Amino acid sequence: MSTIEKALGLLEYFSASRPDIGLSEFKTLTGVDKGTLHRHLTALRNCGYLEQHHTTRAYRLGPAVIRLSIVREKTVPLVKTVESYIDRLSESVQELAHAALPEKKGMTSIYSKDAGSHGTRVSFDEAEILPFHATSSGIAMLAFSDQDVVNCVLSKPLESYTTTTATDAKDVQALITRAHASGIASANQSYETEVISYAVPFFGADGEAIGTIAIAAPASRMDAALAEQCSNALVAAGQSLSRDLSGHIPPHIAGIWAKRLES
Amino acid sequence: MSTIEKALGLLEYFSASRPDIGLSEFKTLTGVDKGTLHRHLTALRNCGYLEQHHTTRAYRLGPAVIRLSIVREKTVPLVKTVESYIDRLSESVQELAHAALPEKKGMTSIYSKDAGSHGTRVSFDEAEILPFHATSSGIAMLAFSDQDVVNCVLSKPLESYTTTTATDAKDVQALITRAHASGIASANQSYETEVISYAVPFFGADGEAIGTIAIAAPASRMDAALAEQCSNALVAAGQSLSRDLSGHIPPHIAGIWAKRLES
DNA sequence: TGTTCAGGATCATATATTGAAACGAGGGTA
DNA sequence: TACCCTCGTTTCAATATATGATCCTGAACA
Numbered sequence: 295m296s297t298i299e300k301a302l303g304l305l306e307y308f309s310a311s312r313p314d315i316g317l318s319e320f321k322t323l324t325g326v327d328k329g330t331l332h333r334h335l336t337a338l339r340n341c342g343y344l345e346q347h348h349t350t351r352a353y354r355l356g357p358a359v360i361r362l363s364i365v366r367e368k369t370v371p372l373v374k375t376v377e378s379y380i381d382r383l384s385e386s387v388q389e390l391a392h393a394a395l396p397e398k399k400g401m402t403s404i405y406s407k408d409a410g411s412h413g414t415r416v417s418f419d420e421a422e423i424l425p426f427h428a429t430s431s432g433i434a435m436l437a438f439s440d441q442d443v444v445n446c447v448l449s450k451p452l453e454s455y456t457t458t459t460a461t462d463a464k465d466v467q468a469l470i471t472r473a474h475a476s477g478i479a480s481a482n483q484s485y486e487t488e489v490i491s492y493a494v495p496f497f498g499a500d501g502e503a504i505g506t507i508a509i510a511a512p513a514s515r516m517d518a519a520l521a522e523q524c525s526n527a528l529v530a531a532g533q534s535l536s537r538d539l540s541g542h543i544p545p546h547i548a549g550i551w552a553k554r555l556e557s
Numbered sequence: 558m559s560t561i562e563k564a565l566g567l568l569e570y571f572s573a574s575r576p577d578i579g580l581s582e583f584k585t586l587t588g589v590d591k592g593t594l595h596r597h598l599t600a601l602r603n604c605g606y607l608e609q610h611h612t613t614r615a616y617r618l619g620p621a622v623i624r625l626s627i628v629r630e631k632t633v634p635l636v637k638t639v640e641s642y643i644d645r646l647s648e649s650v651q652e653l654a655h656a657a658l659p660e661k662k663g664m665t666s667i668y669s670k671d672a673g674s675h676g677t678r679v680s681f682d683e684a685e686i687l688p689f690h691a692t693s694s695g696i697a698m699l700a701f702s703d704q705d706v707v708n709c710v711l712s713k714p715l716e717s718y719t720t721t722t723a724t725d726a727k728d729v730q731a732l733i734t735r736a737h738a739s740g741i742a743s744a745n746q747s748y749e750t751e752v753i754s755y756a757v758p759f760f761g762a763d764g765e766a767i768g769t770i771a772i773a774a775p776a777s778r779m780d781a782a783l784a785e786q787c788s789n790a791l792v793a794a795g796q797s798l799s800r801d802l803s804g805h806i807p808p809h810i811a812g813i814w815a816k817r818l819e820s
Numbered sequence: 821t822g823t824t825c826a827g828g829a830t831c832a833t834a835t836a837t838t839g840a841a842a843c844g845a846g847g848g849t850a
Numbered sequence: 851t852a853c854c855c856t857c858g859t860t861t862c863a864a865t866a867t868a869t870g871a872t873c874c875t876g877a878a879c880a
Contacts (some may be wrong), residue, residue, distance in 0.1 A: 297836070297868070298600035301561040305625060313632035317826055327870045332827065337561040342660065343625075348763045349878095351826055355629040357658045357767070360636060361665045362568060362606075363626030364684040366618040369576035373623060395620050397605065402624045421627040500611050504620070560837070560867080580858055590839050595859065614858060 300326075301334040305343065305355070306398060310421045314352040372505075372539065377405050379507060379535050384409045387524055389511040390416045394431045396439075400424050401431040401506060416489050416510045425485065427452045427466045428459050430493035431506040434479035437470045438495045438503035438547070444470060459484045477550040478525055483513060490516040492524045494532035497541040504541070507531055529554050563589075564597040568606065568618070569661060573684045577615040635768075635802065640668050642770060642798050647672045650787055652774040653679045657694045659702075663687050664694040664769060679752050679773045688748065690715045690729045691722050693756035694769040697742035700733045701758045701766035701810070707733060722747045740813040741788055746776060753779040755787045757795035760804040767804070770794055792817050 307315055307323055315323070320331050335353055338344040342358030367373055376393040384391035384407040392406035401424040408415055426432030426447045436444050448463040460466050473479035479493045493508035509524045516524075529551045536543050543551070570578055570586055578586070583594050598616055601607040605621030630636055639656040647654035647670040655669035664687040671678055689695030689710045699707050711726040723729050736742035742756045756771035772787045779787075792814045799806050806814070 296596070296600045297560045298564045298597060299604055302601075302604040302606065308625075308628050308632075310628055310631040313628070318824085328826090329828090329871085330869060333559070333868080334561060336827095337559045338565075341562055341565040343565065354632050355625060357629075357635070358660065359622060359625040359629050360658060360667055361660060361684060362571075362618060362622040364665075364667065365571055365573055365576070366620075366622050368573040368684055369571075369617050372620070395623060397621070397624060402627075404623055404627060421624060421631055581856080591858085592840080592860085593838060596837080599859095 297334075301338060303398075304331075304334060304338065308355050309423065310419055314347065314350070314354045316350065316352040320353075370539075373404055375538050376505070376507070376535065379531050379538075380405050380407050383407075383507065383509060383527055383531055386527055387509055387511075387520070388412070389509050389515075389520075389524070390418055391507065391509050392418060392420075392431075393505060393507045394424060394435075395505040396435050397423070400426055401429065401435055403431075404505075412512075412515070414512050414514070416486075416512060418510070425453060425455070427461070428455050428481065428485040429508075430479045430481035430491040430510075431508045433466075433469050433473050433481065434493035434495050434506045434508070435503055437473035437479060438497075438544070455485050456483050456487050458482065475550075477547050477554065478529060480521075488513045490521075492521070492528055494528045496532050496539065497536040497543050497547075499540055499542060501542040501544050504539075507535065526555065560597075564601060566661075567594075567597060567601065571618050572686065573682055577610065577613070577617045579613065579615040583616075633802075636667055638798065638801050639768070639770070642794050642801075643668050643670050646670075646770065646772060646790055646794055649790055650772055650774075650783070651675070652772050652778075652783075652787070653681055654770065654772050655681060655683075655694075656768060656770045657687060657698075658768040659698050660686070663689050664692065664698060666694075667768075675775075675778070677775050677777070679749075679775065681773070688716060688718070690724070691718050691744065691748040692771075693742045693744035693754040693773075694771045696729075696732050696736050696744065697756035697758050697769045697771070698766055700736035700742060701760075701807070718748050719746050719750050721745065738813075740810050740817065741792060743784075751776045753784075755784070755791055757791045759795050759802065760799040760806050760810075762803055762805060764805040764807050767802075770798065789818065 304320065317328065317332060321328055335344060339346055339353065339356065342356045344353045345356040346353055380391045380393050388409040388411050390406060390408040392403050394401035394403045403420050403422050403424065406418050406420055424431050426436055436447060448466055452461040452466065454461045460469060477494065481491050483489060489510050490513050491508050491510035493506045495503035495506050498504040507528060509528060511520065533543065533551055567583065580591065580595060584591050598607060602609055602616065602619065605619045607616045608619040609616050643654045643656050651672040651674050653669060653671040655666050657664035657666045666683050666685050666687065669681050669683055687694050689699055699710060711729055715724040715729065717724045723732060740757065744754050746752060752773050753776050754771050754773035756769045758766035758769050761767040770791060772791060774783065796806065796814055
C-alpha cells in the first residue's frame, strides 16, 4: 500500500463522535509507529487537511476539505440532488429518510430528514458510519457491488449490534443475495433495536451503485402497509434519482423495479 | 517534500472552471513524470478522493470529500457561522458580500451572497481562487499572517489582472502594511475593472487570522459614504464573527477596530 | 515529584518512489 | 486497410525515501 493511501487512511478515523485525535490516540487506533504517524499527520496538516489545537496538540479536520467539497459539489451536484429526493421521501411516508455513500468501513450518511410528526423518532446523525452487514443501506450497497468488494467486507469480523444482527458471513451473503434479487434491502432491528429500515441503491453512469437511499421507522409503526409504501416510494425514488444523476440502471434491476411499480 | 504533500497538491488543480483533468493535462500542468502522476492519481482514486470517467479516463474530485466536509462542519461549524454573517452584511449594504479562506495559491471563496437590488452586479463564483496580491481579501489575510507567509507569496511572480494591479513586491507590501495598520484592506479595481472591495480578517482561537469577509461593489456606486458604511459593517462583523468562532482578536487590532466603531 | 504525552533527532534497514522506456488501446487520417 | 498519432497504463532497475526502533527534550498534569 502506498504512503499516500496510508496517510489518507488516517482521515477516516475522524468522525462526528471523534472529532479530535491526538498522536497517542492515533497510535492505539492504527498501531502505526509514532514517528511515522507524526510525519504523516504533519504532512496532512501542512496541506490544510488537518489542523492542530495549539495547546492540546490534537488533530482535527482542516479547512482544505471545505474547498474540495465545494468544487466537488459544483462538478457533480450529488448532495443537492439527493437532498430533494430525501425531503420528498420523508414527507411522503412521514418517517426518517436518509442517503448514504460507501466508504471503506461502512456507509456514510450524507443527508437525512425526519418528517417528525410522530412522538417516537429514529435517532440519526449525519456523517455516521453505518456498518455494511447490519444496515439496510449497507446490504443494498453490497447487493449491487462487485463480489470482490462483498468478499472483502465479509472476510472481516462482523460486529454484533443487537441480538438479531447477522454476524455470520453466510447469513449476510444470503441477505445480500435476496436484496439483489428483489431490488430492495431491509433490516429488521439488526443495527438498532426497535428500528426497521428499507433501502435501495442509486446508480451512476457506469451502471454501478454509487450510494443508497433509505427509510427507517420504529418497529412498532412498520406494519405491512407502511412497509409496502416505503418500498414503493424508495424504488420510485431510486429510479428517478439515478436518472437525474445521468446514471444507468442495470437492466435486470430496471426490470424488477418497473415490475414492482406496475403492481 | 513528502510524497503525501505532492499527491495532495494535485487536488488543488481542480476547480469549478477545471473540474476534470486527464493524465496528460496533469503532466503539462505540473511537469511531473507521467508514471509518477499515474501512481499518485490512482492512489487518490483508491481512497475516493478522485473518481475517473470510465471512457475519457479523466479524473475529477470523488465522493470521499463529501464525508470529510460534513465531519469538519460538525466539528467546526465555520461555513454555517460565516453564512449568517455574509447574509446580514449583504443585506445591510445591499452589495455583494463573501467569505474566503486561505489556500496555497490564493483565497478561496466559501460563500457569497448578493443582495441584488441593483441593475449592475459584481459577478462572482464560489470556490474561485482569489490571488493574494490583487484582492482585498488577499491583502487582509496577508496583513495578519506571519511575515514568512507574506514573503513566500511575494517572492513568486505577481500576475497582473487590470492596468492598476500592483505587481511589484514592494508595492504589495505597502498595501499589506497599510491594511495591518488600519485593520481593513481595500482593493480598487486591482483584480477586476470597475470593482472596488473592502475586506477584514476574522480570527481563530490562537489569535491567527483564519479567513476574511469582504464586500465588493461596482466602482460607480462606491462613493465615500458607501465605503464608510461597508468598512464599519465589515469591522463590526469581523469582531462578532471572531467571537462566535471563539476566536481571539489580537489586542492591537481589537483596539483599532473598537476605535473605528466608536466614531 | 513522578507520569504521561507530543515532538524532535538519529540511524540502519527495508521498501516504496521515481523516471525512462515500452506497451497497447483508440481515434484520426490518408 | 494500413498507418500514425496520442493517451493511459505497465514494467523495471536504480535510488531516494519511508520506516520503526531508540533515546531525548520539554510541557502539562496530578
